[in-house]
Amino acid sequence: MEKYFDINYLWTALPQLVPFLWITLFVAALSVIFGTLLGLIIAVFKLSKNRFLQLLANSYITIMRCTPSIVLLFLVYYGIPAFADSFFGIYLQDVHTGVFVVITFSLQFAAMMAEVIRSAYLAIDKGQYEAAVSVGLTPFQAYRRIIFPQAVVVALPNFGNGLISVLQEGALAYTIGFIDIVGKANLIIANNYNTHALEIYIALAVFYWVLSVVIAKIFELLEKAFSKGQRSLKTS
């Protein structure tokens, strides 16, 4: 198999891929920001007492959960411009591919975050809120100063996982011609007449692996930093 596996392809690919790493990270960062905001809204809907809003939130989460990313990506990428054009006569075909990528992964991340936010909120004992209002804080102050800081700690690990998964889903963006790190890898492969893809993909895997380990580590540290005063979960 030495005939086929030529490690030189891997070494030469690494430096070519590096500059595109930031595009991947940029897309992930934007998706995380928009996705979190949208997720917050959906979580509020789901927690509300209004049946209709609950239904809305549940349907949204189910649909997102059940749609393969690649399918969602295509539906957004082709569906939104077509829809905007047919119904509103708005021309969106000049919009950069990256925008659709960000929309897709924001939509998906929002569904994940809605559940993360909701469960973090529910994980905080109701007594914390009651104690806060009983010493004369307004409900808003109670959320901001007591509930929110504690919920953040609960949400952090899942948030980290969500972040890693958005990065990974981003690997599909090249299928609509988006040149991030995976797109670049595909271009390198194409320039080798579609040969030696394995080496290039291993290089990619290395990037992703290191990235995810680093992210997991960062979140572990964040969690530690934020959870001062929290009981460690070790049950004696």
Next chain:
Amino acid sequence: MLEIQNVHKSFGKNEILKGVDLSVDKGDVVVILGPSGSGKTTLLRCINFLERADQGTATLGDLKVDLHSASKKEVLAVRQRSAFVFQNYNLFNNKTAIENVAEGLIIGRKIPKEEAYKIAREALDKVGLSEKYDSYPSQLSGGQQQRVGIARAVALNPDVILFDEPTSALDPELVGEVLEVMKEIAREGTTMIVVTHEMQFAKDVAKKVIFMDGGNIVEEGTPHEIFVTPKEERTRRFLRRVLPGEYDFEI
């Protein structure tokens, strides 16, 4: 000082409070007794608007509010004049002991930070926690946590403090320290309503003991009246179950 009238509260179809009246004079300690499920907790929670009553009024000094339809402003006003000590402490997990005590002063009462911390330190000293200012709740024993809870209430200098079984989540050995602190505070003339099963405390401290059952006040009177010469059969039955057989009550 505090007067509650005709409090009704249902959860779904269950009527938990069936028109409860209660009055406490300034500086008095009232102890509420009663079997599990009789509505003691619910009554305290209604007073502090942790639950909305279906009906009823409360008069706290010159402030008169409807327990059902009070406005946000009125709710806040009642809460700022009262304080609550929870059975399971409910200290703010993300704040140190002193931050727990200062929080309500700084944010709720808008007292300058420095002054608030001074008050908080005094309150913690009073409950014997001078060493623990900067400990997080998770670093304190149950008894210490509950003492922070009491300091948090006391620091607010409220018109009335509501205690909901403040010692029942504690190990038997730790009960004593918390009761001691409560007695001390009572002696200083703080108005208190206390739900508890600690008969000795009721005997030593209470001005009035109230026995509740099934959402009603069955009987009220001095500790002696309730413990030694209860009029109602239900009261007697309850006391027999709770007090050890050989318990020899003397006043």
Next chain:
Amino acid sequence: MLEIQNVHKSFGKNEILKGVDLSVDKGDVVVILGPSGSGKTTLLRCINFLERADQGTATLGDLKVDLHSASKKEVLAVRQRSAFVFQNYNLFNNKTAIENVAEGLIIGRKIPKEEAYKIAREALDKVGLSEKYDSYPSQLSGGQQQRVGIARAVALNPDVILFDEPTSALDPELVGEVLEVMKEIAREGTTMIVVTHEMQFAKDVAKKVIFMDGGNIVEEGTPHEIFVTPKEERTRRFLRRVLPGEYDFEI
């Protein structure tokens, strides 16, 4: 019946048990007292191999085992001749009351299913739960759960039952029903080792009371010896803290 010798156990650098000896005769009830952290739970757990002791032996009837190096078979043998009642019940959450009791009989003892269920029903009847055969633990009150726990132990008809603070997780009102069941079982001649803070129970039922502190047995004797005429200052100090001031102990 049961004889324990020279039990040592450390967690990390902390030596929790420092050579404990203990013997119980058939049909006797031994009560173990002691402050929190003195090693009472650890001792019981070592006897049942829920912890491996660092050193020590146990003789259970004709079975003699090394508490440190017993083989899997010996461990199983000890467990099949003893039973444990846990502070927080530890009922099998996924099994009904009767299944909880029958489980050890059917799987552990290989008793035919039908017979096992018969034994289980009798045990549950004995603790007053004839109505609750098919209830899951989540559908039972704390006192009922602990009674199932006791039935589970009794059904095994073990040489000795180990109780670790069986009432301390219960609401005050529910303590009585469990103590009552335990007294009943003691009266039937079951050998029991009981860690508890219930002095009244110790007084009424125990043949021998053991006071532990810091991993050692400080004093042992009849209830009268320990409660009324304790020899050791440490025992006296402990009793003073645990017994209410006016507690007037008479034997």
Next chain:
Amino acid sequence: GNGESEKSSGTKTTEDGQEVRVVKVAYDQAGKPMTFIDENGNATGYDVEVMKLVDELLPEYEFEFVGTTNDDLLIGVEQGKYHAGVKNAFWTEERTQKFIFPQEFLGLSSAGLVLKKENENIKDLSDFATAGMTLAPIAANNAQYTVIAEYNDANPDNPVKLQAGEEFTVDVVQWVNEGRVDGGVIIEGAFKGQVLTEGGPYYNLKDEVVYNEFAVIKTWPLFNKNEQEFADAYDKALAELKETDKLRELSVEFYGRDLFEVLDKVER
């Protein structure tokens, strides 16, 4: 497609006052040597270079080349996001319903089988099918897939085992040499680039594998349904180009061979 998209394509005015329409021409950025991005990040390849020549001949148009994937190119041209697209596309009846195929084809493409040296005697698809050989999967959106599928339709009693797959997972030359499959479909230019060029990735296999051409096929640019005018302009320009040797030169440059020499034998 739809009417409104036309308005949105930009126009510019040159210094001599002429209106110039900017059109987007998409190309498959992973289609070396037909369409690809060179080391400097510029669009090139046979199809792209021809379109650049067309652009030169059409002063009223300015081409903007947009690199993308196969799938996006097809849908994008159909929807009007791109005005035209080049991807070494073959002609099929169904595709004429979605796109305008102009009168003039863009170039020629030699498709063939990669085989092990020992199977040199397999000259075309029917030999291949008769020998019961296995074929490497072809991406479902690749025209090669359609060619084989059409052969199978025409020869129902002697079909080739056809499997759809994904471009990047199948390294055709390697698979054939390994023995993972008996043969694979490849474009001549790609084969030359991989195997026959010194320094090519599989130059070391030049004596192990062979390329047996089974067809030379015309390839077409695809135009959006509303771009008839643009397509007509293209036709005019391409007819002009075919008068010259320029296309032949490009064919030699990218495919290593002047395919126009066999034009009279081309069936489709």
Next chain:
Amino acid sequence: MNSSFINMEFLIDTFFVALSGVPIALLVTVVALAIALPIGFFLALTRINEIPILNGFTKVYVSFVRGTPIIIQIFVLYSILPLVLASIFERYNIDFPIYEVNTLWYAFIIFSFNTAAILVEVFRSALKTVNAGQLEAAYSVGLTTAQAYRRIIIPQMLVSAMPNLCTATINLIKATSLGYAISLQEITLKAKVAANVGYNYLEAYIDIFIVYLILCITVEYLFKVFEKRLSRYKAVATA
């Protein structure tokens, strides 16, 4: 509204084409789960009990699978596996026609490999939710470790694992859509092949979308029913 934009006839025809890929997608899902469940559980135990070498191995394995996109895993395994096996077979003169193996086998291996790692984490967190007292109680009535796990721990663990298992299954079904990259005759590939003839991609993707939606919602529903049955014992405590 532009009616020519979506070709209804194609949309409907292709729906059934896409639907015909469901059995393969489900087959891969079921086989992958069947292989991954015991492996995942076993590895979770090695993690929880901190068994020296296996624990480290599992950590790396899980971190690789969770750290890299599945499409890359699919590709790397699909390329490497036959090469490695072929050279092993060659060395030991085993005459096995490795290249005639159906892609389905690759799919089984790849998705089992991936799913097992996911399940390690699912089971690990589920095992942690079972109170240690349950095991002790089982010991105290004379059950062996194996008996205790089979009768007490696993039934309880499964209940808290159910929601995550459901998610893992749905993600697995969705991930089989990437099987198109290795010529797996599943939903996405079938629809895309159909789309290629006339370039009806948007219609094809709408069909794929609908098929997955139906499939996953059904699975979600089945899990809910099953979970309810499993957690009978958690019946709301009536105080």
